[in-house]
Amino acid sequence: MKIEKVDVLVIGAGPSGTVAASIVNKAGLKVKIVEKLKFPRFVIGESLLPRCMEALTEAGFIDAVKEKGFQEKFGAKFVKNGKVCDYLFADQFTPGWNWTWQVPRAEFDKTLADTVEKMGVPVSYETTVTGIEFNGSDSITTIEDNNGNKSQIEARFIIDGSGYGRVIPRLFNLDKPSNLPPRRTLFTHVVDTKRSTDDEPNRITIIVHQKGIWIWVIPFSNGLTSVGFVGDPEFFKQYDGSNEEQLRKLIASEPYLRERMNDVEMVFEPKVLESWSTTSEKFYGDGFVLTGNVTEFLDPVFSSGVTLAVVSSQMAANLVIRKLNGENVDWNKEYLEEMMQGINTFRSYVMAWYEGTLDTIFFADNQVEKIKSMICSVLAGYVWDNNNPYVKNHKTALHKLARTVELRDSLI
Numbered sequence: 001m002k003i004e005k006v007d008v009l010v011i012g013a014g015p016s017g018t019v020a021a022s023i024v025n026k027a028g029l030k031v032k033i034v035e036k037l038k039f040p041r042f043v044i045g046e047s048l049l050p051r052c053m054e055a056l057t058e059a060g061f062i063d064a065v066k067e068k069g070f071q072e073k074f075g076a077k078f079v080k081n082g083k084v085c086d087y088l089f090a091d092q093f094t095p096g097w098n099w100t101w102q103v104p105r106a107e108f109d110k111t112l113a114d115t116v117e118k119m120g121v122p123v124s125y126e127t128t129v130t131g132i133e134f135n136g137s138d139s140i141t142t143i144e145d146n147n148g149n150k151s152q153i154e155a156r157f158i159i160d161g162s163g164y165g166r167v168i169p170r171l172f173n174l175d176k177p178s179n180l181p182p183r184r185t186l187f188t189h190v191v192d193t194k195r196s197t198d199d200e201p202n203r204i205t206i207i208v209h210q211k212g213i214w215i216w217v218i219p220f221s222n223g224l225t226s227v228g229f230v231g232d233p234e235f236f237k238q239y240d241g242s243n244e245e246q247l248r249k250l251i252a253s254e255p256y257l258r259e260r261m262n263d264v265e266m267v268f269e270p271k272v273l274e275s276w277s278t279t280s281e282k283f284y285g286d287g288f289v290l291t292g293n294v295t296e297f298l299d300p301v302f303s304s305g306v307t308l309a310v311v312s313s314q315m316a317a318n319l320v321i322r323k324l325n326g327e328n329v330d331w332n333k334e335y336l337e338e339m340m341q342g343i344n345t346f347r348s349y350v351m352a353w354y355e356g357t358l359d360t361i362f363f364a365d366n367q368v369e370k371i372k373s374m375i376c377s378v379l380a381g382y383v384w385d386n387n388n389p390y391v392k393n394h395k396t397a398l399h400k401l402a403r404t405v406e407l408r409d410s411l412i
């Protein structure tokens with residue numbers, strides 16, 4: 001069988017794989033991406049966070065993305081029973097980016113992949129990783145193209161950015177259930193002719209439909225809007241018919257959307273996804289590191305997925321460069337602990353969201369601006385800033401704040 005030799009093999013050409021490949025390539029290492037599908041391909045995850053711009057900058061992707069004219073995103077708006085809580089990234093506590101984009105992922109991911117290819121990284125599309133054998137930190141990976149042709153890649157290191165494909169965890173039985181309960185979503189893109197032209201397009205809107213059930217509304221610059229219902233799989237059972245019929249009934253049942261989206265044209269038959277939260281026993285090993293969704297994906301509510309994907313790749317790529325240059329890397333401290341800080345901060349917010357703790361905070365009257373700016377930084381993805389008490393004390397701060405709000409309101 002034909003064997004190709006590289007320094008670093010990257011699995012997957014999603015944001016995680018392309019950011020990692022670009023950074024490693026810039027350091028002069030020989031890198032190759034193997035991608036199962038043909039691009040552009042559909043994937044969900046369209047609302048980015050400002051923190052991801054730092055990783056896109058280091059990867060050299062910002063200008064290429066800017067040229068595409070994607071919808072700029074300046075904040076996140078939460079809505080419940082007519083009450084609105086608006087977070088503007090410009091008001092955030094942590095110094096950093098105060099805007100980002102809302103992107104149809106097929107086009108965004110293709111832009112990143114084309115850019116990394118132009119930088120000199122070969123991308124083999126429609127080629128699937130089917131097996132890996134490690135010999136110490138070196139490895140031989142077997143790949144197969146769509147015509148059934150097999151070949152092998154010898155690599156000094158593998159970065160697994162295979163997203164929902166979870167290549168290394170599946171091949172080596174490392175998959176582990178997440179501690180979050182299963183959730184379901186039904187979503188599509190709609191032709192949004194009644195979108196308002198003032199504050200609406202430049203932020204994600206998250207609507208509390210009822211306890212534990214919420215809706216995302218993500219406008220794109222091409223006139224389409226992504227809309228999806230998310231929550232306990234049991235909730236969806238009361239709606240019958242095709243996916244489109246179910247989604248139309250759901251939209252009709254939500255006062256915030258009913259008028260704007262009655263009779264909207266749906267661009268594709270609404271899709272269903274369920275039970276997406278998974279993690280892995282290990283995030284790294286001799287000769288490999290997992291990045292992006294392969295590490296742990298929590299929940300869509302705070303749009304953390306792409307940001308954790310590209311930040312993990314940024315960290316991992318820089319560690320791989322050091323490792324291959326003969327330096328010592330403390331993977332536990334420099335990668336696992338760093339990643340878990342980000343993931344666990346978002347985990348506390350996701351749990352507080354589904355419990356209703358964040359409803360109490362978001363929809364309180366007379367909010368304290370300084371506290372709001374600290375929470376805003378988490379919503380912007382700055383979950384590594386330990387100067388922010390709402391990051392440092394993420395496990396307790398939200399509950400204490402919600403109790404204070406409840407106590408205050410009970411005295412008024």
Ligand SMILES: Cc1cc2nc3c(=O)[nH]c(=O)nc-3n(C[C@H](O)[C@H](O)[C@H](O)COP(=O)(O)OP(=O)(O)OC[C@H]3O[C@@H](n4cnc5c(N)ncnc54)[C@H](O)[C@@H]3O)c2cc1C
Pocket residue numbers: 011012013014015016017034035036037043044045046047048049127128129130161162163164165166167185273276291292293294297299300303304305306307309
């Ligand atoms: C309902 C829902 C809504 C979401 N909304 C958001 C959001 O608003 N914002 C946000 O940031 N995130 C969101 N996410 C999360 C987002 O989808 C992911 O976090 C993000 O796509 C992860 O990027 P990645 O590069 O790790 O993986 P991916 O984008 O999935 O890329 C992985 C690539 O690897 C390839 N691959 C898989 N297996 C193999 C193989 N065997 N060989 C070769 N290649 C392979 C795949 O084809 C794919 O192209 C959402 C997720 C869900 C479930």
